[in-house]
Amino acid sequence: MSSLEVGVQARVVGALAFRALLIQTRKAQLLIPTFLLPMVLFAVVANGASAGSRLRGFPDIGSFVGFIIPGTLVQGTLLAGMTAGIALAGDIEGGFFDRLLTAPVRRVSLVLGRLVGTAVLAIVQASFFLLIAFIAGARYEGGVGGVLLTILLAAITAVGTGGLAAAIALRTGSLSLLQSLFPLVFVLLFTAPAFFPRDLLHPALRAVAEYNPLAYIVEGMRAALHADASLGSTTNGLLAAVALAIGATALSVLAIYRRTATL
Amino acid sequence: MQRSDDDHAIVVEGLVRTYPGGLTAVDGVDLAVAPGEIYGFLGPNGAGKTTTVRILTTLLRPTAGRALVAGHDVVGDAAGVRRSIGVALQEAALDPLMTGRELLALQGALHGLRRGEAQARGSELLGRVELDDAADRRLGTYSGGMRRRLDLALALVPRPRVLFLDEPTTGLDPASRAALWREVRRLNDDGTTVFLTTQYLEEAEQLADRVGIIARGKIVAEGTPDALKERLGEPTLHVDLCDDGRLEQARGLLERFGAVSDGRAGGLAVRTPDGARAIAPVVRALDDAGIDIETVEVEEPTLDDVFLAVTGQPTSSEDTADVPA
Amino acid sequence: MNQLATTAGIGVAMWRRSLLEVVRVRGALFPTILAPAIFMLGTVGQFGRLTNLTGFPTTSYLAWIVPLSCLQAAGFAGGAAGANLARDIEQGWFDRLLTSPVPRPVLLLGPILAAMTRALVPTTAVLALGIVLGAGLPGGIAGVLLLYIAALWFCICASLWGSLLALRSRTQQIGPLIQNGVFVVVFLSTAYTPQVLLHGWLGSLARINPVTQVLRMARQATVEGFPPSWHNTWPGLLALTGMTIVLGGLALRELRRIGR
Numbered sequence: 001m002s003s004l005e006v007g008v009q010a011r012v013v014g015a016l017a018f019r020a021l022l023i024q025t026r027k028a029q030l031l032i033p034t035f036l037l038p039m040v041l042f043a044v045v046a047n048g049a050s051a052g053s054r055l056r057g058f059p060d061i062g063s064f065v066g067f068i069i070p071g072t073l074v075q076g077t078l079l080a081g082m083t084a085g086i087a088l089a090g091d092i093e094g095g096f097f098d099r100l101l102t103a104p105v106r107r108v109s110l111v112l113g114r115l116v117g118t119a120v121l122a123i124v125q126a127s128f129f130l131l132i133a134f135i136a137g138a139r140y141e142g143g144v145g146g147v148l149l150t151i152l153l154a155a156i157t158a159v160g161t162g163g164l165a166a167a168i169a170l171r172t173g174s175l176s177l178l179q180s181l182f183p184l185v186f187v188l189l190f191t192a193p194a195f196f197p198r199d200l201l202h203p204a205l206r207a208v209a210e211y212n213p214l215a216y217i218v219e220g221m222r223a224a225l226h227a228d229a230s231l232g233s234t235t236n237g238l239l240a241a242v243a244l245a246i247g248a249t250a251l252s253v254l255a256i257y258r259r260t261a262t263l
Numbered sequence: 264m265q266r267s268d269d270d271h272a273i274v275v276e277g278l279v280r281t282y283p284g285g286l287t288a289v290d291g292v293d294l295a296v297a298p299g300e301i302y303g304f305l306g307p308n309g310a311g312k313t314t315t316v317r318i319l320t321t322l323l324r325p326t327a328g329r330a331l332v333a334g335h336d337v338v339g340d341a342a343g344v345r346r347s348i349g350v351a352l353q354e355a356a357l358d359p360l361m362t363g364r365e366l367l368a369l370q371g372a373l374h375g376l377r378r379g380e381a382q383a384r385g386s387e388l389l390g391r392v393e394l395d396d397a398a399d400r401r402l403g404t405y406s407g408g409m410r411r412r413l414d415l416a417l418a419l420v421p422r423p424r425v426l427f428l429d430e431p432t433t434g435l436d437p438a439s440r441a442a443l444w445r446e447v448r449r450l451n452d453d454g455t456t457v458f459l460t461t462q463y464l465e466e467a468e469q470l471a472d473r474v475g476i477i478a479r480g481k482i483v484a485e486g487t488p489d490a491l492k493e494r495l496g497e498p499t500l501h502v503d504l505c506d507d508g509r510l511e512q513a514r515g516l517l518e519r520f521g522a523v524s525d526g527r528a529g530g531l532a533v534r535t536p537d538g539a540r541a542i543a544p545v546v547r548a549l550d551d552a553g554i555d556i557e558t559v560e561v562e563e564p565t566l567d568d569v570f571l572a573v574t575g576q577p578t579s580s581e582d583t584a585d586v587p588a
Numbered sequence: 589m590n591q592l593a594t595t596a597g598i599g600v601a602m603w604r605r606s607l608l609e610v611v612r613v614r615g616a617l618f619p620t621i622l623a624p625a626i627f628m629l630g631t632v633g634q635f636g637r638l639t640n641l642t643g644f645p646t647t648s649y650l651a652w653i654v655p656l657s658c659l660q661a662a663g664f665a666g667g668a669a670g671a672n673l674a675r676d677i678e679q680g681w682f683d684r685l686l687t688s689p690v691p692r693p694v695l696l697l698g699p700i701l702a703a704m705t706r707a708l709v710p711t712t713a714v715l716a717l718g719i720v721l722g723a724g725l726p727g728g729i730a731g732v733l734l735l736y737i738a739a740l741w742f743c744i745c746a747s748l749w750g751s752l753l754a755l756r757s758r759t760q761q762i763g764p765l766i767q768n769g770v771f772v773v774v775f776l777s778t779a780y781t782p783q784v785l786l787h788g789w790l791g792s793l794a795r796i797n798p799v800t801q802v803l804r805m806a807r808q809a810t811v812e813g814f815p816p817s818w819h820n821t822w823p824g825l826l827a828l829t830g831m832t833i834v835l836g837g838l839a840l841r842e843l844r845r846i847g848r
Contacts, residue, residue, distance in 0.1 A: 032765060032768070033764045033765060033768045036768070036772075037768050037771065037772065040772050040775060040776070041775060043790065044775045044776065044779070044780065044790060045780070047786065047787070047788055047789070047790035047791075048779075048780045048781040048785070048786055048790060049635060049638060049780060049781065082764070083764075086761065086763075086764065090760075090761060175675075175760055175761075175763075176671070176672070176675060176760070176763075179671065179763050179764070180620070180668070184622060184623055184626070187622075187623050187626040187627050187630060188626075189630075190626070190627060190629075190630025190631055190633070190634060191626070191629075191630050191633070193634075194634065195634055195635070196634045196635060196637070200637050201633050201634060201636075202632060202633035202634075202636050204629075204633065205629070205630065205633030205634070317847075320687050321686070321687060321847070322683055322686055322687060322846075322847055323847045324847045324848050342689060342691070345687055345688060345689040346689040348687065350684070350687045352680065352683060352684075357681070358605070358676075358681055360608060361605065361608060365605075368601070369601050369602075369604075369605055370684075370688070372597050372598055372600075372601030372602075373598055373685065373688040373689070373690050374688060374689060375594040375597070375598070375689070377597065378597070417684070421689075
C-alpha cells in the first residue's frame with residue numbers, strides 16, 4: 001500500500017473505532033456488564049476470600065485487593081472482547097455490515113476498526129478498575145510505570161479477546177451462537193491464577209495454567225503493579241498478550257475474508 | 264343503508280394513536296367494512312397504515328377512539344378479536360428453524376386445535392397454497408414468495424372471519440402476485456372479509472371492493488375504485504396531429520379545455536373533466552383552424568391520479584407490474 | 589375443563605418449539621454443559637484451599653461448590669430462555685403469538701417449560717462430574733431431590749427474570765444483561781464462602797439474599813454433616829416462592845403493557 005492509502009485506511013479505522021465506542025456508550029445494556037460485573041466479582045472475592053490470604057503459601061503482599069485486581073482486569077478484557085463480538089454480530093444480522101462491505105474499505109480495516117475500539121474501551125475500563133481497587137486499599141508499588149504497563153497489557157489482551165469474539169461472530173454470523181460460545185472463553189479465566197497464586201491452585205489446574213496465556217498475563221500484571229518479580233514475569237505476560245492479539249487478529253481477518261468470499 | 268355495529272366486519276371511530284415521544288401516527292380515522300367485503304387500505308409510507316392494522320389486530324392500543332373487529336372491541340374484548348381474525352403481517356415473521364408443516368401445526372395448537380386436527384388442517388392449507396413439496400423443509404430455505412404463501416396459510420388456519428393482509432405482495436414476482444390475488448378472491452368468495460393494506464394501486468384496483476386512502480394519519484378519500492376515479496380523477500384526451508408543425512397553434516387553441524401538456528409520441532395531452540364529452544368540441548376547434556387530426560383518444564383516470572390528487576404525492580411504488588387479470 | 593385442555597395443548601406445542609431450538613442449532617448444547625463444568629473445576633481449583641479456614645463446614649470444597657454450579661447452570665438455562673424470547677420479539681415472531689387467541693400469560697409457559705427441560709441436562713452433567721471427581725452424596729436420595737428442585741425452580745425464576753427484561757427491551761442484545769443479573773445475584777450470597785466467614789457489607793447482603801437460602805437447601809445433597817431436614821429446606825422454598833411471585837408478577841405486568 002502506498003503511504004497515501006495507509007493514511008486513508010488509518011482514517012477509516014479511526015472512524016470505525018469511534019463508531020464502535022459511540023454505540024458502546026449509547027447502549028446502557030452493553031456498558032453495564034463490562035463495568036459492573038467485574039466489580040461485583042471483585043467485591044465478592046475481596047470480601048469472601050480475603051481470609052485466604054492468611055493461608056500458608058500465599059505470597060507476602062500488602063493487600064489482598066492489590067493481589068486480585070489483575071484478575072478483575074483480565075476479566076474486564078474478556079467482557080470488552082465479548083461486547084465487540086456481540087456488536088459485530090448485531091451488525092451482521094442487522095444488515096449494517098453489508099453496508100460497510102459495499103464501501104471501498106479494505107476488509108482488514110473493518111476488523112481493525114473494531115479491535116482498536118475495543119482496546120480504547122479496555123484502557124478506560126482498566127483505569128477505572130485500578131482506581132476503585134486503590135480506593136479499596138490496593139497499593140501499587142510499581143508506581144506510575146507499573147500502572148501504565150498494566151493498562152497497556154490490558155489493552156493488548158482486549159485486542160486478543162475481541163479478535164476471538166469477532167472471529168466467532170464473522171464465522172457464524174449469529175448473535176445467539178456467539179452468546180452461547182463465548183462463555184467458554186470466559187471460563188478460561190478460572191483456569192488461570194486470577195485470584196489465587198499459582199502454587200495454591202489445584203495441581204490439575206496448575207498444569208492447565210501452564211498453557212493458558214491468561215495466566216501469564218495476570219501474573220505479568222501483578223509483577224508490574226507491585227514491582228515484584230516473584231509474582232510473575234511481565235515480559236512473559238507481554239509476550240503472551242501480544243501472541244494472543246496477533247493470533248486472534250489473524251483469525252478474525254481470515255474469518256472476514258472467508259465470509260466475504262462466499263458472498 | 265345504515266348498519267348497526269354488529270353488521271359490520273370492522274368499525275373504526277375516531278381512532279387516534281400517539282406514540283410516546285409525541286409522534287401521532289393515526290390522527291382520527293373513521294372507517295367501516297361490511298362483511299364479505301375486500302377493503303383496500305392505501306397510503307404512502309409513514310401514513311399510518313401499519314399502525315392502524317396493528318391496532319385492529321390488537322398488537323397496539325389506541326390512544327383514543329374505538330374499533331370493533333367482528334363485533335368485538337379491540338380493547339375491551341381483545342381475546343374475542345383474536346379468535347376471529349387471521350393475520351399475515353408485513354414482516355412475514357417466520358421461524359427459520361421450523362418446517363412449514365411444523366409451523367402450521369403450532370398455529371393450529373395456538374387456536375385450540377388438537378394435534379390430529381391441527382395436522383390435518385395444516386396439510387389442507389399446504390395444498391391450497393401449493394407448498395406441499397416444501398412442507399418438510401426448514402423455513403430458512405424458503406424463497407420470498409414461498410414465505411408469503413406460508414404466511415397466508417398460517418393466517419387461514421383458524422378459518423377467520425376477518426383476514427388482515429399487510430402488504431402481501433411486496434417484493435413478489437408477477438406470477439406469485441397473481442397467484443396470491445387468485446387466492447384472495449377465492450377466500451372472499453367463501454365469505455371472508457379481507458382488510459388489505461397495499462402500496463400497489465393496481466392491487467387495490469384489482470382486488471378491492473372499496474378503497475380507503477390514508478395520508479398523514481387521516482382518511483383522505485374513500486369509496487369504490489371507480490367512484491374515486493370518477494370523483495377525483497380527470498380523464499385525459501390524447502390528440503395526435505397529421506402535421507407536427509402546427510403543434511404550437513393547436514396548443515393555444517386547446518388551452519381553454521384544460522391543462523395542456525406534451526402527449527405521447529409528439530402529440531398533445533389535455534386533462535379535462537369532461538372526458539369523452541370534450542372530443543366533439545376539440546375536434547371542431549381544430550377543424551375550424553384547419554388543423555388535421557390523426558387520432559383522438561380518451562384515457563380514463565387511474566387510481567394513480569386519484570392518489571396524487573389526494574395525497575399530493577406520486578405513487579410510492581416504482582413498478583406497477585403488468586399482471587394478467 | 590376444555591379451557592384447561594386447550595391451555596395444556598398450547599403449552600405443549602410451544603414447549604416443543606422451544607426445544608427444537610436446542611436440538612436444531614448446531615452445537616447449542618455443547619457450551620451449556622461445558623461452561624458450568626469448567627467453571628466448577630476452575631473455582632474449586634482456585635479457591636479449594638479455603639476449606640482449611642476454620643468455620644468451613646466441610647473439608648471438601650468440591651462438595652461445597654457442586655450445588656452452586658448446578659444452580660448456576662440451571663440459572664443460565666433460564667436466562668437463555670429469556671434471551672430467546674427477546675430474539676423472538678425483535679424478529680416479529682412474537683407478534684404472531686400475540687394475535688392468536690392464546691391468553692397472554694400462557695405465552696410465557698412455553699419458554700419456561702423449555703428452560704426447565706434444558707436445565708436438566710447441565711445440572712445432571714455437573715452433578716455427575718462432581719460425583720466422579722469425588723464429591724459424595726451424604727444427603728442420599730432426599731438430598732439429590734432437593735438439589736434438583738432448587739435448581740429447576742431457580743431456573744424458572746431466572747427465565748421469568750429474562751422474560752421480564754425481554755418484554756421491556758424488545759431487543760436480542762439484552763441477553764448479556766439478563767445473564768449478568770443471574771450471575772450477580774448468585775454471587776452476592778454464600779456462593780464461595782459460608783455465612784460465618786462473610787463479613788461487612790457482603791455478609792449483610794448474603795444474609796438477606798434469597799439465593800443464600802436456596803443454596804442452603806441445595807447443599808443438603810453433597811455437604812456432609814448436613815442431613816436433609818425441613819429446617820434447612822423451608823427457607824429455600826420460601827425464597828423461591830417469593831422470587832417467583834415477584835418476578836412472575838413483574839413479567840406479567842410487562843406482558844399486559846405490550847402495545848401501550
